[in-house]
Amino acid sequence: KNQVEQSPQSLIILEGKNCTLQCNYTVSPFSNLRWYKQDTGRGPVSLTIMTFSENTKSNGRYTATLDADTKQSSLHITASQLSDSASYICVVSGDTGTASKLTFGTGTRLQVTL
Amino acid sequence: KAGVTQTPRYLIKTRGQQVTLSCSPISGHRSVSWYQQTPGQGLQFLFEYFSETQRNKGNFPGRFSGRQFSNSRSEMNVSTLELGDSALYLCASSRRAATRQSYNEQFFGPGTRLTVL
Numbered sequence: 001k002n003q004v005e006q007s008p009q010s011l012i013i014l015e016g017k018n019c020t021l022q023c024n025y026t027v028s029p030f031s032n033l034r035w036y037k038q039d040t041g042r043g044p045v046s047l048t049i050m051t052f053s054e055n056t057k058s059n060g061r062y063t064a065t066l067d068a069d070t071k072q073s074s075l076h077i078t079a080s081q082l083s084d085s086a087s088y089i090c091v092v093s094g095d096t097g098t099a100s101k102l103t104f105g106t107g108t109r110l111q112v113t114l
Numbered sequence: 115k116a117g118v119t120q121t122p123r124y125l126i127k128t129r130g131q132q133v134t135l136s137c138s139p140i141s142g143h144r145s146v147s148w149y150q151q152t153p154g155q156g157l158q159f160l161f162e163y164f165s166e167t168q169r170n171k172g173n174f175p176g177r178f179s180g181r182q183f184s185n186s187r188s189e190m191n192v193s194t195l196e197l198g199d200s201a202l203y204l205c206a207s208s209r210r211a212a213t214r215q216s217y218n219e220q221f222f223g224p225g226t227r228l229t230v231l
Contacts, residue, residue: 036222043118043204043222044157089156106156 002027004092004105012111017080021108023073023090031093031101035064035075038087038107047075047088080112116141118207118223126229132193135226139186139207146188147220148180151202160203163188164210192228200230 004025013019025033032051036044048057048064050073056065061078077084087107094101119138127133139146148160159172163182180190186207192199206220 041224041227043206043224045222046219049219091157102159104157106154 002092002094002103004090004103006088006090006105006108008108009106010109010111012113013080015080015082015112015114019077019080019110021075021077021088021090021110023075023105025071025073025090025092025103025105027071027092027094027103029094030068030071033064033066033073034091034093035062035073036089036091038089040086044089077110080110082112082114085110085112118205118221120203120205120223120226122226123224124227124229126231127195128231129195129197131195132191133195133228134189134191135203135205135228137188137190137205137207137223139188139205140221143207143209143221144186145208145210145218146182146186147206147208148188148190149204149206150174151204151225152200157204160190195230197230200228202227 007022030052032049034049035047037047038044047059047062050057050066052068063076066073075088087109089107090105092103118140121136137146145164147162149157150160151157160174161168161180162170166182177193182188202225204225205223208218208220
């Protein structure tokens with residue numbers, strides 16, 4: 001069964017600190033991996049999309065890495081800000097990339113405090 | 115360019131009632147997908163439409179149905195509501211249907227929060 005597991009489930013950090021969120025998946029075959037940010041009461045917003053051949057991609061203070069051999073990805077947030085408080089969802093796409101082939105993790109809830 | 119819009123944003127219904135949710139995709143996008151999001155399960159795929167045709171359906175009972183209109187707007191309907199249907203229903207649009215060779219970036223709407231009492 002295709003699965004995406006994220007850790008930790010929740011995380012509290014001080015403003016200005018860095019943090020790393022983890023995503024392990026068992027989806028096969030693999031097309032791409034996406035990280036989304038979801039603010040409370042809002043829809044998810046795409047941060048990065050990585051295909052099999054990409055092992056790192058950045059979007060401002062967000063850097064995602066992908067190890068397709070170990071089926072692991074991480075999202076690193078640098079110099080966190082209060083606005084980074086949100087849920088971060090890892091999504092892995094099967095071979096066709098259609099919506100029905102997306103497997104979603106349950107997310108990591110990040111809270112950035114003063 | 116306006117994003118994906120969903121109406122209504124909040125809805126309260128009682129068990130046994132039915133509900134219709136609406137989604138307007140980004141202009142020019144022809145593919146619309148629907149998801150149910152609950153705290154314990156995360157996002158679960160409901161349907162995917164492209165050019166008024168349902169391309170895929172998730173593992174949900176027949177009480178959940180949907181359609182897409184010629185202007186790409188989409189609606190989903192849930193009949194005979196149950197307490198467990200309480201969730202955030204998200205709609206996402208993309209420019210085209212995905213192919214084996216390309217991925218398809220989705221843009222999500224803000225969701226409709228449905229509460230069933």
